[in-house]
Amino acid sequence: MRILIWHVHDSWTRAFVHGRHDYLLPTTADHGPDGLGRASTGEWPSAAREVSSEALADEEVDVVVLQRPHEVELAERWLGGRRPGRDLPAVYVEHSTPAGAIPDTRHPMAGGGVPIVHVTGFNDLLWDCTGTPTTVIxxxxxDPGRRYAGDIERAGMVVNDPVRRGRSVGADLIPALAEGVGADVFGRRVEGLPSCEGLRTYEDLSQEDLHDHLPRRRVYVHLSRWSSLGLSLIEAMHLGMPVVALATAETPVAVPHEAGFVTTRRDEIVPAVRHLMKDPDVAEEAGLIGRRHARRRYGLERFLDEWDDVLRWVAAH
Incomplete structure (x- = not known):
C-alpha cells in the first residue's frame, strides 16, 4: 500500500514507517509542523519517502493516516480535491488523552466516518467516540538494545517543553527530585526550567545520543500526570533502566511492579529513587525485568502486524 502520513510524533512515526508499505511524508518549504518530512536524525527506512505538498496531487494514495483534525482539509487541498474518508480510505490515530470535561469529552473526529485507532486502552476508555468504530494498537x-550502565548516580528524565506543559508533565515535581537525588532532564525546550540545586538540563540531543547518555543515569523517572503513555518511558525500559513513575493514565499497566516503583504519592517518589540508587544490583535486575516486559508488550513486530490488519480493513471499506 501507499500510505500518506504526516511526521507528527517522532518515535511513533519512526516505528510506523518500518512496516511493509510505501510511506509518503509531506514536506513544505518551511519544514513546519505540516511538512517535516523524514526525521533529520535516526535511521528511517527508504520506504519512507518525502513528497512536497505541491506534488501530492499527482501521487496515488491507498490510505491516509490522519493524526490531527485539520489534516482532513489539508489532505483534500493537497491531494487535488480527494477527501480522506470520502474519496480515499482513511484512519485517525489518537495519540493523546482528552482534555476538558473528562470523562465526557467528545472526540473531534467522532461521527465523521473515519475509524479511530487509540494508542492506549486508557485513551479509548476516556474519549467519547460514540458512533465511530474504534480499536487500540x-x-x-x-529496540535500541540494552544499554543500561547506571554509573551516574542521578535520576534521568525525558520531558519536552516542560515549562509550557507544566503540571500535566509533572514540571512542578522536578525541583524536589533534583534537590533530593539530583536530576538530569533531557528534551526540547528544557532550558526554561527554574534553576535549582541538583538540576541539569540537556537540550535537543539526537535520538542516538540520548540512547547513549540517558541509560548512564541510575534510574529513569516519569512524572507525567496527564498525558498519553510516554514513548520515552517505554524506550527507557527497552534500554534496561529501572523506572520510578506516577501511577496515572496507562502507566500502571505499562510498568510491572518488579520493574521499579509506581506510585500516586508525591512523598514516595524521592525515597523510591534513593532505594534504587543505593543498591545497583537491585536497580539492574529491575531494569532487566522492565526490558523483558517492554519487548514483549511493545515490540515492533506486534505493532506492525496489528497495523497491517487495520490498514487492510480500512482499504477494503
Whole structure:
C-alpha cells in the first residue's frame, strides 16, 4: 500500500514507517509542523519517502493516516480535491488523552466516518467516540538494545517543553527530585526550567545520543500526570533502566511492579529513587525485568502486524 502520513510524533512515526508499505511524508518549504518530512536524525527506512505538498496531487494514495483534525482539509487541498474518508480510505490515530470535561469529552473526529485507532486502552476508555468504530494498537518501539550502565548516580528524565506543559508533565515535581537525588532532564525546550540545586538540563540531543547518555543515569523517572503513555518511558525500559513513575493514565499497566516503583504519592517518589540508587544490583535486575516486559508488550513486530490488519480493513471499506 501507499500510505500518506504526516511526521507528527517522532518515535511513533519512526516505528510506523518500518512496516511493509510505501510511506509518503509531506514536506513544505518551511519544514513546519505540516511538512517535516523524514526525521533529520535516526535511521528511517527508504520506504519512507518525502513528497512536497505541491506534488501530492499527482501521487496515488491507498490510505491516509490522519493524526490531527485539520489534516482532513489539508489532505483534500493537497491531494487535488480527494477527501480522506470520502474519496480515499482513511484512519485517525489518537495519540493523546482528552482534555476538558473528562470523562465526557467528545472526540473531534467522532461521527465523521473515519475509524479511530487509540494508542492506549486508557485513551479509548476516556474519549467519547460514540458512533465511530474504534480499536487500540499499543505502541511499538524500534529496540535500541540494552544499554543500561547506571554509573551516574542521578535520576534521568525525558520531558519536552516542560515549562509550557507544566503540571500535566509533572514540571512542578522536578525541583524536589533534583534537590533530593539530583536530576538530569533531557528534551526540547528544557532550558526554561527554574534553576535549582541538583538540576541539569540537556537540550535537543539526537535520538542516538540520548540512547547513549540517558541509560548512564541510575534510574529513569516519569512524572507525567496527564498525558498519553510516554514513548520515552517505554524506550527507557527497552534500554534496561529501572523506572520510578506516577501511577496515572496507562502507566500502571505499562510498568510491572518488579520493574521499579509506581506510585500516586508525591512523598514516595524521592525515597523510591534513593532505594534504587543505593543498591545497583537491585536497580539492574529491575531494569532487566522492565526490558523483558517492554519487548514483549511493545515490540515492533506486534505493532506492525496489528497495523497491517487495520490498514487492510480500512482499504477494503
Amino acid at each position: 499499543e505502541h511499538g518501539i524500534v
